[in-house]
Structures are given as C-alpha cells and as structure tokens.
Amino acid sequence: MLETASSRNLYNGAKSSLFSAARALGLFRISRYLRRNSKSLLILCYHGVSKSDEDLWKPSLYMDPATFRRRLATIRSFGLDVLPLGHALRAIDAGTLKRPAVAITFDDGWHDFYTSAWPILREFNFPATVYQTTYYTYYNRPVFDTTCSYLLWKGMGQTVTDPGHIGLSLTVKLDSMAAVDEAAKRLRFFAAENLLTGEEKDHALSVLAVQLGLNFRDILRSRTLHLMNPEELCEVSRQHVDIELHTHRHKLPIDRRLFREEIARNSELIRAATGIRPEHFCYPNGGYRPEITGWLRDAGIKSATTCDPGLVSKGTDPMLLPRVTDSNNVSQTRFESWLAGFGVFGPVVQTPYEPSICVQATSVAECSVPAQRADASSVL
Numbered sequence: 001m002l003e004t005a006s007s008r009n010l011y012n013g014a015k016s017s018l019f020s021a022a023r024a025l026g027l028f029r030i031s032r033y034l035r036r037n038s039k040s041l042l043i044l045c046y047h048g049v050s051k052s053d054e055d056l057w058k059p060s061l062y063m064d065p066a067t068f069r070r071r072l073a074t075i076r077s078f079g080l081d082v083l084p085l086g087h088a089l090r091a092i093d094a095g096t097l098k099r100p101a102v103a104i105t106f107d108d109g110w111h112d113f114y115t116s117a118w119p120i121l122r123e124f125n126f127p128a129t130v131y132q133t134t135y136y137t138y139y140n141r142p143v144f145d146t147t148c149s150y151l152l153w154k155g156m157g158q159t160v161t162d163p164g165h166i167g168l169s170l171t172v173k174l175d176s177m178a179a180v181d182e183a184a185k186r187l188r189f190f191a192a193e194n195l196l197t198g199e200e201k202d203h204a205l206s207v208l209a210v211q212l213g214l215n216f217r218d219i220l221r222s223r224t225l226h227l228m229n230p231e232e233l234c235e236v237s238r239q240h241v242d243i244e245l246h247t248h249r250h251k252l253p254i255d256r257r258l259f260r261e262e263i264a265r266n267s268e269l270i271r272a273a274t275g276i277r278p279e280h281f282c283y284p285n286g287g288y289r290p291e292i293t294g295w296l297r298d299a300g301i302k303s304a305t306t307c308d309p310g311l312v313s314k315g316t317d318p319m320l321l322p323r324v325t326d327s328n329n330v331s332q333t334r335f336e337s338w339l340a341g342f343g344v345f346g347p348v349v350q351t352p353y354e355p356s357i358c359v360q361a362t363s364v365a366e367c368s369v370p371a372q373r374a375d376a377s378s379v380l
Contacts, residue, residue, distance in 0.1 A: 039097045041088045041312040042080075042338060043305060043323040046106045049116040051224055057153045059328035065116050067328060071335060072124045075102055078339045084127040084242055085280060089303055089321075092314055100341065104128045105305065105323065107246065107282055109137065109233070111226040118236055130236070131246035131282035131305075134269040135198075136227045144191065144201040147225045149184035151205065155212030156180065163187055163211065164204030166196065230273035237274040244280040245270070245301070252284060256295055263299050280304070286325075293319035311341070 048054060048062040055062040063071075075082060081101040083091070091097040104121070106113050109132035121128055136143050152163070152174055161171040163183060168190045172183045191201055209216035219225070228236070237243050248265040263281070270278045279302045283292075286307025296304055296319055303318040310322030324338050 039092065039095070039099070039313065040341075041083075041092060041097070041101050041103060042341075043085070043103045043105060043312060043321060044338075045305070045307060045323040045325040046104070046117070047108060047325075047327070048106075048110045048112050049120070051112050051116055051222060054112070054150070054224070055328045057150055061327060063326065063328050065120060068117060069120050069123070070332070071326065072120060072126060074332070074336060075126075075339060076124060078336075080339060082124075082126045084240070085129040085244075086242060086302070089312070089318065092312060092316075095314070102339070105282070106130045108133055108250070109227050109243070109246070111223045111228050111232070114228050114232045114236065115223075118241065121241075122239070125240075127240040127242070129242045129244055129280065130228075131280075132233065132243050132266075132270055133227070133246040133248065133250040133284070134266050135249045137229060137233065137273070138269065139198050140223075140226055140229045141198070141202045142205055142219055142225045143227065144198075144205060145184075145188050147205050147219070148187045148208070149180060150225055151208050151212060151214060152180045152183050153177070154214055158212055160208075160211050164208040165211075166190060166194075166200075166204045230269075233270070233273040234275070237276060242278075242280070243270050243274050243276070244278045244282065246282050247284055250284045252287065252289070252292065254289075256291075259292070259295055260299060263296075263301070283307075288320070293317070 046063065046068075049068045050062050050064050055064045055067075081099065083101050083103055085103040085105060088097065088101050088103050091101075104126060106117065106128060109130050113130060117128075148163075152160075156174045156176075159171065159173045160183075162168050163170065163172070164187065166187075168186060170183065170186055172179055174180055174183065187204075191204070196204070206216045209219070233243050245263060245266050247262045248269070249262065251262070253259045253262060267278055270276075279300070281296055281301045281304040283304060283306055288304070288306060293304070301319075303321055305321045305323050307325055308320070308322045309324050310316075312321055316322070326335060
C-alpha cells in the first residue's frame, strides 16, 4: 500500500500516544530498574544540529540546538554512562561493562557539528564519534546533493525552469515539499548521469540561488551544509571526538576493489587531518550488503554501525552494530523510551535520509582530491 502523509501522521500519533501511556504507567521506570545491571550499549545516531533553519527544512535529518541540549540533559538525568564508542565496544568484548551505557555518533561530519553540536557536548563533557566522509572535507564547498534540496525549499512558492541552468528539461512550481523533493531528485540524478564535476555542480548551486532570489554568499559565509575542514577535524579530534570512516564519497561501490579504494582514501585523508588512524566504520545511509562485512574485516576495520534499531551486547556482530536515529521527528517521550530500554526495538518512524554526499567517478583516483599530498592543509 502506498504510504500517504495522512497515514504517516496517524501512525506517528498512535506511536506517540503509546509511549506517553507507557511512561505514565511507570513502564519506563520498571524497564530501567530491570536493566540496571545490563551490560548493553545504546548507540545514538545524529546527522546535524541546526545553524539556522535546517531543522525546519529537514526535521528527519536535523535537530535544533535546544532540543539537542535537552537530549543530553535527559541522558545525564537517567544516570547513564556516555562512553567513547571504541572504549564501550572493548569493554563489552572484555566483559568489563558493568551497567547500561550510551555512545553518541554523528554521521557525515557537517560543519554544524563544529559550530552547534560540539559546544553543547562540551557543556556536558560527553565524548562523541563523527563518521566523516572526506571528499567535501577537502573540496570545502556546499554539498551539492543536500544543498539542492535546501535551496529549493528556501525558494518555495516560486516556479523555476532548468534549475541551476545545467540543461535539465524541467519546469517546476515549488508549491509543496513533494515538489521540492522531486526537483532535487531530478537535479541529483541529472548531475550524476552527466558526470558533472565538483566545480560544475558548485556553479549550478550558485546559479540556482540566483534563480530563486537567494544570497549564495550567505551560505558560503555561514558554511551552511558544508563539512568540517581538515583543521577543524584536527581540533575536535584532540578534545574527546573520534573521527571515523564513512567512505570518501558517501557511497558503497558494488565492486570490491573500488570499495577498498573508498575506504583506503577515506582513511588516508582522516589520518592526514588528525594524525590518528581510523578503525571504525559507518555504512552510508545505513545500507549494507552481506559481502561488505567480510570486506571490512579484511581491511582491518573493528566495527561498523547500521541504522537498524537495537542494543549492542556481547553477542552482537561488530560489523552490524545497531543504532537508533534521533532527530526533530522523534518525540522526547520516544527518546526517553530508548534510554529506558523500553522502546529500542522496532521501527523508528523517520523520513528516509535521501541526500547523499557522493561524487561520480569510476575510481577514487579520478576524484579532485590530489592523489599525493604533502600535509593535511591542502584544500581543493
């Protein structure tokens, strides 16, 4: 059956009522008591904490800073240990984890982690793991796929022809989020199919902004929808933030050789920025295939996280670690149910994370990031 907005809202409302009733009945407290000696780990997944209005554009992807601060305060009020991911996994493996713990992870390495999320994490003295994709770390411009959607959303109410002037035969009236999503999808597909370079896509974004009456320089100045650059990665990595693998171009090639190149290049550039060799991995968009777990083990990777909900315990496959994805679309009650261990299992109602940070190339060497680099300061 085709899912509609009304059916999603109905389902969301029913789930919210269910968890509110469970909390009112004291089931969260009972679950916390029963789990007080559980040697399990809850891995939280975040993507972005807004600089300005990103949580209004993509509440399934972004969270406003006040809500993020409230989440961390709730973790503290529950008395849970917040551990670095690698430390927690070693403790589970060694049998030294004494009580339930939490690990906080961020996917992609957006610049808003540096400006919005990291300062709040430091307020609570909580460690975090950032899974960093690296192409746009070194070509430090707005990420094309994601910024297409953002600009079109900012231009809602207008009609645009050939968005970005890239030769796309499309005239669209931006009168709904569905129209925005469809136009952004067409733009991404066209750019990929025609192998547009990073520079060509960046130019298309600047043209699209002009078409919609938006100031592209404001996006560049604020570094909205940019990734952290090498210097910022170096800084956060020295203050309780682990920078780990997320592929170079935010994609999973089906060819083993190309996959290994993606991981190797990602690892090389992270190590160049931080001086630390990454050893944990996150599947882009949470998707994975059976053969990839073996490829990761062959590459010496120690763990890999998915977006499948659940808790990590002694018997969990380290290459298929479950996580729960938090955002502005997740209610405070649902979040508390995760911490209580009551609502971790079962689907989290989320809009699929469509934007992907990828660059078309048949091998990693074809990307604009230089094949040989003298130091971490070289920026594309």
